[in-house]
Amino acid sequence: MRGMPRILAVCFALLFLSSACASSRDVIILLPDEQGKTGAIIVSGEGGEQILSEPRQAVSVKPGTAPGKPFRMPEKEVRTLVGPALEALPQPPIQFILYFEHDTARLTGKSAKQVDDVLRTIRERAPVDISVVGHTDTLGSRKYNYRLSLERAQAVADILTAKGVDPSIIDITSHGKDNPLIPTGDQVAEPRNRRVEVTVR
Amino acid sequence: MKPPLLGVFLLVASFVLAPGIDAAARETIGMVRSSEGVATVTRGEEVLQATPGTKLLAGDILGTGPDATLGVIFRDNSTLSLGPESNLVIQEFLFSPAEGKLGLLARITRGSMAYLSGLIGKLAPGSARFETPTATIGIRGTRFAVKVGTPGSR
Numbered sequence: 253m254r255g256m257p258r259i260l261a262v263c264f265a266l267l268f269l270s271s272a273c274a275s276s277r278d279v280i281i282l283l284p285d286e287q288g289k290t291g292a293i294i295v296s297g298e299g300g301e302q303i304l305s306e307p308r309q310a311v312s313v314k315p316g317t318a319p320g321k322p323f324r325m326p327e328k329e330v331r332t333l334v335g336p337a338l339e340a341l342p343q344p345p346i347q348f349i350l351y352f353e354h355d356t357a358r359l360t361g362k363s364a365k366q367v368d369d370v371l372r373t374i375r376e377r378a379p380v381d382i383s384v385v386g387h388t389d390t391l392g393s394r395k396y397n398y399r400l401s402l403e404r405a406q407a408v409a410d411i412l413t414a415k416g417v418d419p420s421i422i423d424i425t426s427h428g429k430d431n432p433l434i435p436t437g438d439q440v441a442e443p444r445n446r447r448v449e450v451t452v453r
Numbered sequence: 454m455k456p457p458l459l460g461v462f463l464l465v466a467s468f469v470l471a472p473g474i475d476a477a478a479r480e481t482i483g484m485v486r487s488s489e490g491v492a493t494v495t496r497g498e499e500v501l502q503a504t505p506g507t508k509l510l511a512g513d514i515l516g517t518g519p520d521a522t523l524g525v526i527f528r529d530n531s532t533l534s535l536g537p538e539s540n541l542v543i544q545e546f547l548f549s550p551a552e553g554k555l556g557l558l559a560r561i562t563r564g565s566m567a568y569l570s571g572l573i574g575k576l577a578p579g580s581a582r583f584e585t586p587t588a589t590i591g592i593r594g595t596r597f598a599v600k601v602g603t604p605g606s607r
Contacts (some may be wrong), residue, residue, distance in 0.1 A: 291594025
């Protein structure tokens with residue numbers, strides 16, 4: 253008689269294990285980004301799909317079935333399931349926009365001061381890749397502006413390398429007047445388009 | 454005399470041609486930002502230690518051991534991470550906004566991951582997709598996480 257419960261216990265354990273395996277599922281959780289904004293994802297399985305669009309909305313999908321009903325997952329459970337992955341998610345790249353005086357490769361006073369922020373970010377995030385992209389407003393010809401925006405990008409790269417940044421991690425591109433920040437017609441003076449975009453990633 | 458010459462020619466040709474083809478077809482799609490514990494990038498037969506700065510190519514398999522994590526950043530400014538004991542294949546990564554070629558397809562086969570969408574998601578919503586053993590995830594934005602093979606009943 254004393255042996256019976258033990259056998260039963262083993263049976264139950266086996267039953268539990270096998271059912272746990274059979275119901276092994278993938279869990280997908282939508283989360284807000286650093287700014288608190290939540291996007292949307294569409295999860296599809298065999299024969300159905302679910303749209304998640306609210307913070308910490310989650311869905312689980314078993315093999316060969318449609319996704320289950322979305323549910324709100326408590327913060328604690330999110331951390332238990334995917335905490336280490338979330339903590340390892342790198343910060344997205346940081347972008348700086350530096351502005352220039354009209355028809356020159358000379359930074360405006362305000363932007364010249366902002367270079368220190370760029371340098372600090374580069375140091376804090378090292379190792380990094382840096383892209384430096386020059387732009388102009390739409391005054392003048394395409395060819396002229398292509399050269400001007402290249403000079404602007406080069407000027408920024410020169411400032412960074414003079415402060416000790418390794419030139420091999422800087423990628424310089426020139427967009428001329430083709431990619432205005434503020435859309436305007438052709439031949440329009442627009443200070444906000446006379447710029448270099450520095451992305452530290 | 455003929456066979457050795459042909460052999461030498463082929464050997465030289467493969468050295469001269471292969472890097473060019475390789476570089477054109479397989480450009481860098483991102484790089485490792487952080488890693489802890491045993492994290493690897495598997496490229497064909499090659500298994501590389503994933504350390505900050507390791508460059509990534511389409512087709513790479515990312516892997517982590519027990520207690521390990523890995524964080525990567527892609528050229529479209531999206532970021533991806535793996536928790537411990539995870540495997541993920543980057544099947545496709547296209548980022549040429551000027552030509553309208555945008556896309557990401559990755560498959561997680563075990564473990565856990567998180568993703569924060571970038572320019573591909575912004576410029577071409579729906580062209581970034583992740584697959585798990587049981588589901589496909591289409592991304593409109595912005596941050597989500599996946600755990601593969603969770604026991605339980607919910």
